[in-house]
Amino acid sequence: MIELTTTALFILTTLYGNAPANASADAFSLLPGRPVETKLADQPLTLEQYVREYFKDEPILAEIAKCESRFRHIGKNGKVIRGELTAEDVGVMQINEYFHLDRAERLGIDLRTLEGNLTYAKWLYAKEGAVPWYSSSKCWEKSGTLALAK
Template identity: 45%
Template sequence: ASQNNIISTSTEIVSTSTIKTKTNSGVASKVKVYFSDAPIMQKIAYCESRNRQYSKDGSTLRGVVNSRDVGIFQVNERYHLGDSKKMGIDIHTVDGNLEYARHLYESQGTQPWSSSRPCWGNYEKLAIK
């Protein structure tokens, strides 16, 4: 019986920490560190989402123009959800959105974010590709 209580308590702790992590606290600094070698991606993250992964209610941030654009880098589910899942990446999390954005940047440069170029285009000299 005590083992069940431990499992139950553990489950409660996990779900509590999950709720707490669904805030945008520290996202901007995480983007800066993750893309320290590609400063253009820091600008793109700001332009796409203002460095936000989550909405105020804790759900994954979705695009205003296209609700299938998700997270920090507004990765489009229609085009990328299947591939990201095959790669074992969850674009609905901070780490997963960063990791998949890195994959896109390394394979396609800044092209996937061309729709927000008016916001970050002046910084293209920061791009490595």
């Protein structure tokens, strides 16, 4: 539940910006009578920054996300993006539901959420390497980021 709330908050702040600068901690209390401390970021985290941080130990996965989805998870229509060539490809990592949906569900992972998409990509990479994303390898293999990470 907290992943869903965090993801929703992340998407809303990405689309609509941060809370107003004059917002008080009381305005964001989670429990009645129990205010929480709120610190406003000078610059909100972008999805690219989030993905790169998430995959800091596997930078190739961040490059794959760049090539597969241009670091997008939600489209302009408000829905999770689908592949331009293959509608079964879903989310920032463009994971193919035809091949991976059943396994992801058995693992308790929802490929349509940002966290689920990233989590499954990390799991899949540990099992199969970059093979599932071979079709975009001409893009991510030439990345300067990967050369620096080696």
